Every structure is written in C-alpha cells, then in structure tokens.
Amino acid sequence: MKKIINDPAAVVAEALRGMAAAHQDLLTVRTDPALVTRADAPVAGRVALVSGGGSGHEPLHGGFVGPGMLHAACPGPVFTSPTPDQVQAAIEAVHGGAGVLLVVKNYTGDVLNFETAAELAAAEGIEVRTVLVDDDVAVKDSLYTAGRRGVGGTLLVEKIAGAAAERGADLDTCEELARRVVANTRSLGMALTACTVPHVGEPSFTLAEDEMEIGIGIHGEPGRQRLPLEPADGIVRRLVDAVTEDLPFAEGDRVLLLTNSMGGTPLLELYLAHGVAEGLLAERGVTVERRLVGPYVTSLEMQGMSLTLLRLDDELIDLWDAPVRTAALRWGC
Amino acid sequence: MKKIINDPAAVVAEALRGMAAAHQDLLTVRTDPALVTRADAPVAGRVALVSGGGSGHEPLHGGFVGPGMLHAACPGPVFTSPTPDQVQAAIEAVHGGAGVLLVVKNYTGDVLNFETAAELAAAEGIEVRTVLVDDDVAVKDSLYTAGRRGVGGTLLVEKIAGAAAERGADLDTCEELARRVVANTRSLGMALTACTVPHVGEPSFTLAEDEMEIGIGIHGEPGRQRLPLEPADGIVRRLVDAVTEDLPFAEGDRVLLLTNSMGGTPLLELYLAHGVAEGLLAERGVTVERRLVGPYVTSLEMQGMSLTLLRLDDELIDLWDAPVRTAALRWGC
Amino acid sequence: MGCSVEDVTAAVREAAKVVCAHRDELVELDREIGDGDHGENLQRGFTAVLAKLDGGGFDGPASVLKVTATTLISTVGGAAGPLYGTAFLRASTAVGDVSEVDGRVVVSALRAALEGVVARGKAAPGDKTMVDALTPAVDAAQSTVDAGGAVPEVLRAAADAADAGAEATIALVARKGRASYLGERSAGHLDPGARSTAVLLRALADAAGSATSESGRH
Amino acid sequence: MGCSVEDVTAAVREAAKVVCAHRDELVELDREIGDGDHGENLQRGFTAVLAKLDGGGFDGPASVLKVTATTLISTVGGAAGPLYGTAFLRASTAVGDVSEVDGRVVVSALRAALEGVVARGKAAPGDKTMVDALTPAVDAAQSTVDAGGAVPEVLRAAADAADAGAEATIALVARKGRASYLGERSAGHLDPGARSTAVLLRALADAAGSATSESGRH
Numbered sequence A, B: 001m002k003k004i005i006n007d008p009a010a011v012v013a014e015a016l017r018g019m020a021a022a023h024q025d026l027l028t029v030r031t032d033p034a035l036v037t038r039a040d041a042p043v044a045g046r047v048a049l050v051s052g053g054g055s056g057h058e059p060l061h062g063g064f065v066g067p068g069m070l071h072a073a074c075p076g077p078v079f080t081s082p083t084p085d086q087v088q089a090a091i092e093a094v095h096g097g098a099g100v101l102l103v104v105k106n107y108t109g110d111v112l113n114f115e116t117a118a119e120l121a122a123a124e125g126i127e128v129r130t131v132l133v134d135d136d137v138a139v140k141d142s143l144y145t146a147g148r149r150g151v152g153g154t155l156l157v158e159k160i161a162g163a164a165a166e167r168g169a170d171l172d173t174c175e176e177l178a179r180r181v182v183a184n185t186r187s188l189g190m191a192l193t194a195c196t197v198p199h200v201g202e203p204s205f206t207l208a209e210d211e212m213e214i215g216i217g218i219h220g221e222p223g224r225q226r227l228p229l230e231p232a233d234g235i236v237r238r239l240v241d242a243v244t245e246d247l248p249f250a251e252g253d254r255v256l257l258l259t260n261s262m263g264g265t266p267l268l269e270l271y272l273a274h275g276v277a278e279g280l281l282a283e284r285g286v287t288v289e290r291r292l293v294g295p296y297v298t299s300l301e302m303q304g305m306s307l308t309l310l311r312l313d314d315e316l317i318d319l320w321d322a323p324v325r326t327a328a329l330r331w332g333c
Numbered sequence C, D: 001m002g003c004s005v006e007d008v009t010a011a012v013r014e015a016a017k018v019v020c021a022h023r024d025e026l027v028e029l030d031r032e033i034g035d036g037d038h039g040e041n042l043q044r045g046f047t048a049v050l051a052k053l054d055g056g057g058f059d060g061p062a063s064v065l066k067v068t069a070t071t072l073i074s075t076v077g078g079a080a081g082p083l084y085g086t087a088f089l090r091a092s093t094a095v096g097d098v099s100e101v102d103g104r105v106v107v108s109a110l111r112a113a114l115e116g117v118v119a120r121g122k123a124a125p126g127d128k129t130m131v132d133a134l135t136p137a138v139d140a141a142q143s144t145v146d147a148g149g150a151v152p153e154v155l156r157a158a159a160d161a162a163d164a165g166a167e168a169t170i171a172l173v174a175r176k177g178r179a180s181y182l183g184e185r186s187a188g189h190l191d192p193g194a195r196s197t198a199v200l201l202r203a204l205a206d207a208a209g210s211a212t213s214e215s216g217r218h
C-alpha cells in the first residue's frame, strides 16, 4: 500500500489536524467526537445544515463547510459512517434556533446512525429534518433493497439548501429545496482503477489493464458491470445515456452538469470528458446552464469519473449562483 | 495505459474544448495556436501576465487565468513546452499597452521557446520582460547546468505579480515582485508512483511497492534519490528539511506554505501531510501565515506531493490576499 | 443454575476479544462484497467495550449489555454499529432486572436482539445479512430450551445454527447492505455481518460453557 | 557536381521521413532520462515540414532549409524545437544564395548549425546533448572535404562521426537538458537528441548518395 500516512488507524484524526491548520479562517475542527464546523457557528436564526459520512471522499463533506453551504460535517473513519454521537454533537454545536437539516447519503450505515442522532436531538427539543440523497442510477431502486446510493449529487443538495439557509429560509423551505434537488438529480460513475482503504491495505478490487468498471460506488465497492476499456467518447456516452434516461432528462431541459473525478484522474482527462459530455447533451437538446468540473466527491486515489445532472429551474439556478465560501467551493465572496 | 482519452495526439486539444465549456464565464480558449486568455482580455492600461508550458500540470497554467492572476496561458502538448508562435499569439492577444511579463518555468525548452517569442514581440514594439521560476531544490544550481527547475512556486509568482498587475502596477514593479517571489521561494517534491504520458503509453519510470522517489520533477522524470517508503512523518520531514535549509528559512521567518498534490494523492493524505509540515515548521520557529493545500501543480496521475515555502513580507501577503477569480484559485470576488 | 453479572461480563469480554481476533477475516470478507471495514469497525467498537467493562460496577446482567450497546453505538459507525448496538440494547431490555440469566432469558434476549436488528435494518431472512445468522440461532435456542437445555447448551445450539446460517449466505444474492449494490455478483461470498454474528455467538457459547462448568465445580 | 534545390528538398524530405520512423525509439530514449516526448515532438515537427515541402516553389537550397527551420520552430516545442530550428536557420543563412550545394557549403552549413545550437543551448561537448553528435560530425565533414570529398562522402563522414558521438553519450553524465536533473543516474543511457542528430545526418547522407548517383547517371 503506497500512501502518505502514518498509522492507518490515525489517518482521519491526523488529516483533520492538517485540515484545521489549512483552513483556520473558515473552519473549526473538534476531536472526540470528530467534527468540522463553520468558524462562526452557530449562526443565530438560521437553519443549520449538517452532513457527514465516511472519510475518503474529500473534499466532501468538510470541504463544503462554510457560509452558504454546510454548518457542520461529521467525518467517520475511512468509508465508515459517523456514529450518532458525532452527529448529535454536530447538531448541538451548530443549531441556531431555526432547526437543523441533515443531508444524508443513502447508505444503511449513514441512514441508521443519522436516524439515531436525529432522535436524540429531537429528544432535546431541537427540530431536525433529514433528507436522503440517492442519485446513483447504477443501483436499482426498489422497496426490497437498500435503494439507490448517494454520490455526486450530494454536493448539489448541500450547496442549494445551504444557500437558502444562508438567506434565512425556514426549515420547511430548506427541506423542500433539498428534496427538489434530490428528485431532479441523477449520477453515474466509473472506474479505471480501484482504491486502497488504509486499514485494509490492499485494493478494494482489481481491474485488468484493459478493463473498466461501470456503476462504481464511492466506497471502493465494485460496480455492476465490468467492460473492456473504451476511449473517452465511449465511456462518457455510457454515462450520459444512463443518467439522462433515468429521470429522464429530456429535450429542452436546463441542467447543471457536474463532471467529477473519483480522485486519481488528472484534470486534463476530466476536462476532456467534460467536453465530450457537453457535446452529447447538446445533441440531445439538453441545455447545460451551469457546470462544475473537478474532484468533489471522491473515492481516495481511485482513477475514474462520474457525471451528475441536475435539472434546473430559475430558483435552483439563483441558489446555485449564491455566494459560497468553503475550502472546496468558493465564489461571490 | 488507463486513461479517459481518445487519440493520444488529440488529448490537449480535446481537453481545451472541455475547459472552454467548463469556464466560459472566465476564459476564452483559442486553437491553432492553442491559447487560453481571460474573457475580458486585453485589459487596457494593465501589465499583462503570460505563462504557459507543457500540459499535464493542470490546473497550472490555464486554471490560473483570470482577474488577479494570468492574462493568458499557452498550453503545449503534454510535458512539452509551447512553441514561440503560441507565446507570441498570447502576447498579442492580451497586451494592454503597459507591457507584458512572461512567467517561465526554468526548463531549456520553455526558456528557449519563450525567448524566441519575446524577441518576436519586441520586434513588434511590445515591451516584454521575462522572469524565470527555479524553485526546485532537488536540482543543484550551477553555471554549468540547466539550473534549478520551476515547480510549485510558479503559481505563487503568478498570483502575486498578477495581483499587482490587476491593481495597475507598472511593468518594472510587476517584474520586481515576480523576482522577489522567485528569490524567496523553494520547493521539493516526492512521488509514490510515476505517471504515464499519453503519447508514451507506459509509466515514465517504475517504483517498487516499497519505494519512493525524492526530488521528483513535474514531468514524470525520475528524481534524484530512490528510498524505501516511509511513514508520512518521515517523508514530510525530508521535504521540510531540504526546503528550509536551502534558502535558508530561519526562525522568525513568516512564510506561505503550499502543500501540493502531484495529482493522484487523495486530499485526505494531503491534509495529513500538511498538518505534519505545519508542526515541523512550528518546531523550527517558522511562522506559517498563509497556506494552500491541493492539487495545483501536478504531474498527471502521479501520486506524491511537494512542499513549497515562500518567505513573506507585508507587501507579498497583501498581494496574496488580493481578490483572484480563476478556475482553480478564487477568493475575494 | 444461570449466569451471574460476573459471568455475563466475562462472556461479553470473551466475545469482544474473539471478534477482535477475527478482524482481518471480517475485513477481507467485507472487501469482497462491501467496503472492507467490517472487521475494523467491530475491532474499534469491541476494544472500546473492553475498556468500558474494565470500569466495572454493573448492578446486573442487563446493565452489562446496555453499556455494551451504547459503546458499540458510539464507536462502531457503519451499518453494524447501530444494528449490533440495537441488538444489545434490546437484549438488555429483555433481560430486565434478573440477576441470573437462565436459558429462557437467553432465548428472549436473542429474540429481542433479532427483532431489534429487523426493526432497524428491515432485512428479511434471505437478504444476505446478519439476520440470516441470527434467525436460525433464535430458533435453535428456542428448541434447545424447550427441550430442557441450560445456558451453555442453548448458546451452543444458537452458535451452531448461526454458523450454518452464515455459511448459507454464500449462495445468496444480497438485497440489503452494501453487498446489494453488486446484484448477482454478490453471490458466492460469505456475508461479513452474518459471519461476525456467528463468531460472537460462538464466543458467548464457549464462555458460558467454561463459566458454568467452573461454577458447577464450586 | 553539387546538390540542386530539388536534391536538397528530396534530402530533407527523406530525413523527415526517417526521423518519423524513429519516433518510438526516440520516445523510449527520452523516457529513460527525460520526459519521453522527443520522438513525438520531432514526428509532429517533421510531419509539418513534409506538408510544407509539398507546397514547393523554393528558389534555392537556402529557402528549403529556412522553411524547414521556421516549421520546426513553430511546431516542435520543447528544447529540440528551438535548437533544431536554429540549426536549420543558421544552415540556411550559411548556404546563402548558391543554387548548388557542394561539399564546402555542406561543411559551412553544418558548422553554422552547430554554432547556432551552442549559441542557443550553451551546451559544451561532453554535456550529453545533440552537441556531442554534431561536433564530431562537423570535424569529420571538414576533414573529408579537405581531402577532396564530395557531398555524399562529406555527409557520410558526418553521419559516421555523429553515430560514434551519439554512442559516446551513453557513458556521460548530463549537464544540460532534462537528463541533467538525474545527475549521475543519467549515465548509461544514450542521449535522445544526440541520437536524433545522428539519425538525421544518416538520412541526409543516404539521400545525397542516391541523389548524386542518380544525377551522375544522366
């Protein structure tokens, strides 16, 4: 295992120390339980947004803590959801009297741990709502399964609901907006290589030199389909086809396109893929109104990419464009 | 070779197309010759900053084009400096009547091609100055060699001279500032893995599972020293020692610390390394006043990192903090 | 006849140690069809449980189980944290204020644990989860107690059934948990949570066996 | 006796094709001690040169060399672009307005090329660069012409010497170019630029040999 780490069990704690140093103007990092909050939290009279999940997806979620986005993030161990204690501590640290919105990626572990925390916080009289993000079309949604996973779309939910909260929207409004983003977001990812979880010490799966994996998750879990490696045009077409067919995204739709690196893909390739995706969407008559290209929801050093589409309306565009000041997303201030 | 590309010979052109789509609010991308300019270029009455170099180091340089930083970037083929035509076209596209400052990484190819372009532009009556960036302490500087390489420090030069140009500083001032940053900047990089240049098709070099390379360049060239892999503490100490001893950075110095990923290193590891570096600098009595952590000057998918230290004074801090609005660096606007 | 608070503490301690000893196996199983953290998660949690039990001062078997539950909930994370946490919590409630745990109490504790896991995780038998180890374990424990078995026999029967149930998950296609994302490709692998349940029950059974044989001696 | 504008065009075309045919070898050499682009850079440049020469309409040997120079400068990039570009540019100037290139002209063109490379790149012999192929080539060409040799013999001698000079770079530690960053580790590898210089000169020699033997026939 080739990593710039010390003790595998201490990776998250040590990374948080570095993150605290790197962004001391923006963030407050607490340990035991581990917690990243806005430097100015709690913000009185504002709905507080709390998210979190396993580590290894950086900049998600800590990199999205700050004015206009999250109030707190709860980093679990690598690829392991945080505990209820962490989430509860986060809720208590940032709630400003107007309620708390939990943005939770739909994984059994995350759902259960946040659920417990929400109960504990409610018992203390804090109004808590939960929105599950489940944008991954690789996974078939069904009553009998764990449902679709939350992947790249998570940051769109955090940005848009966070912008509303910053402007003073109430809990109902923030929750409705978050649900609207979830309902209008679809993603699909692929990988050229697997990643290695520090405490595991070997790659999550193996792919031959001429293979790729479509429908990859963000936890190093293999995808649904192993295929021969294709040129970028073919890869991106697979992703665009699957994502647009799912909602579906139709001619005339206005969208936000997130071209996301799984972590180890060079920006050069990511831009190339983004260009291909824009071309394919134009062919379909889908208008890309906003875009974001970069490593935002990652899976450690995994090489690969995901595409996320969000169907926009004027209100969502306005909230997307609103100022945001976080470690990983920053504009307008 | 596992890459999200089509024809290896078309990678840069296709990536530029995607970049143009991704940042149409910020950038204008031209082809033949390839060129990335500020959307609002030329800016009348302002010194224009032009840089460039081989592609594969993204976001350097195109990601740093925009208000407060570069006016134009000339992307060469992967790891190959641009031609004089490109640089000359860039100079002509962005000069606003107050002269042009070329920021050139010190590699023979870059130096020679920019030199020719400067001569051509001068012949057309445009006042052009060149500042060479040579911050890499891995390479011994000597009259008889090609001298030190330009690596991570390049973006600091671009940011600080760019801020001065934006404020209306004249060519002499911008040049002096750029030279001051170069004189006070030192870097060192290391790699866990090599990278693969698309038109080569196989890794630039090979490292065993238990090996690392210290003093790596940003062009996939091997470094000076191959060593057994160490924990992060040891790796970072090597980098901090070599960088601080070179200038030297002494007790009481105020510095900017750039903890840079070579491309494939997860942010989690990078934050961890950053925390270690801050601790070691504190031990030495060096005060970190500003910091930047992320993949800024990369070498395709190479896993590894570099540390860059810039000795600050009040003027440099003020210019570093000045607003910047580019694809990869953005604050204050 | 039954297990005292000391016996229960010793049994949980033993189970905690054995689970930690299986860390790598559980990591490997989870790497194959999940995200590779199950062994690490349980090791972290049960190491914390051992530290908590060192504190002592438990007024009955239920409080040992409750401390185990809350410690697991606050340290394990992932799916297994809330599920095992709920299991121990419900078991604790089922045990109530008895000071000695007999076979009937064990069965009701196991049943409560299973119901808790199902209430939280909504998995049915056959979904390829820990439920596939726990369900037959409860049934076997019930039959054993109905046939007059004491705690060691009851737990041994539960462990045997859990082992078989876990083994049987190999053939299954997962419908819950992370392995479900693999669809058909999840078949052919042992479910890590079913395996850890079997490991836990075996350790409890072994501890109960030696505890009662010891107490039988004095 | 000498080479006409057609002969020079044919020779440069031949050289361009041969360099392109050596792309992979040059990439591999550069991968070992540089950044792996030398073959790709020259292929891009000489492909452009071939296209330019297709245009025709050259009024003398010098203008063929000049177009080659400017095309290389504007398409190759890297260190090799300006260096080879300057070499051809200086050669073009040295050739001047003669309409037939004889042995003496070849030598002065080669010498001018070398001086141009040194002026731009500041490399000395022994620095492990193309200068180590070009320097002995110029010397050998001079001796051959002094001994009464014509263009084919002059270029053949230059190519032979360049080959030997290139081979001799293997033992050297680089002091210029990217390979210099490797320090001692650069020894044991053939310098890609020295190799491409040798390849170029060999192709020019071969072309000159067949051109003059053909023109000797009519």
Ligand SMILES: Nc1ncnc2c1ncn2[C@@H]1O[C@H](COP(=O)(O)OP(=O)(O)O)[C@@H](O)[C@H]1O
Pocket (backbone or CB within 6 Å): A079, A080, A081, A108, A109, A110, C030, C034, C035, C036, C037, C038, C039, C041, C077, C078, C079, C080, C081, C083, C117, C120, C121, C122, C123, C128, C129, C130, C131, C176, C177, C178, C191, C192, C193, C194
């Ligand atoms: N809905 C569920 N009901 C019951 N057990 C479940 C459920 N989801 C997952 N599990 C169990 O949890 C195990 C995985 O635990 P663990 O790896 O610690 O958590 P995570 O899946 O969050 O990484 C699975 O092997 C399975 O036995």
Ligand SMILES: Nc1ncnc2c1ncn2[C@@H]1O[C@H](COP(=O)(O)OP(=O)(O)O)[C@@H](O)[C@H]1O
Pocket (backbone or CB within 6 Å): B079, B080, B081, B108, B109, B110, D030, D034, D035, D036, D037, D038, D039, D041, D077, D078, D079, D080, D081, D083, D117, D120, D121, D122, D123, D128, D129, D130, D131, D176, D177, D178, D191, D192, D193, D194
């Ligand atoms: N200063 C120099 N003088 C002469 N030749 C040089 C010099 N620097 C580099 N070269 C030659 O250029 C070759 C490398 O060319 P190329 O790979 O195309 O450029 P780059 O080094 O920019 O990638 C080297 O092998 C060497 O022969």
Ligand SMILES: [Mg+2]
Pocket (backbone or CB within 6 Å): A054, A079, A080, A081, A109, C035, C037, C078, C079
């Ligand atoms: Mg997990």
Ligand SMILES: [Mg+2]
Pocket (backbone or CB within 6 Å): B054, B079, B080, B081, B109, D035, D037, D078, D079
């Ligand atoms: Mg090069």
Ligand SMILES: [Mg+2]
Pocket (backbone or CB within 6 Å): C030, C034, C035, C036, C037, C038, C078, C178
């Ligand atoms: Mg798991």
Ligand SMILES: [Mg+2]
Pocket (backbone or CB within 6 Å): D030, D034, D035, D036, D037, D038, D078, D178
């Ligand atoms: Mg090269």
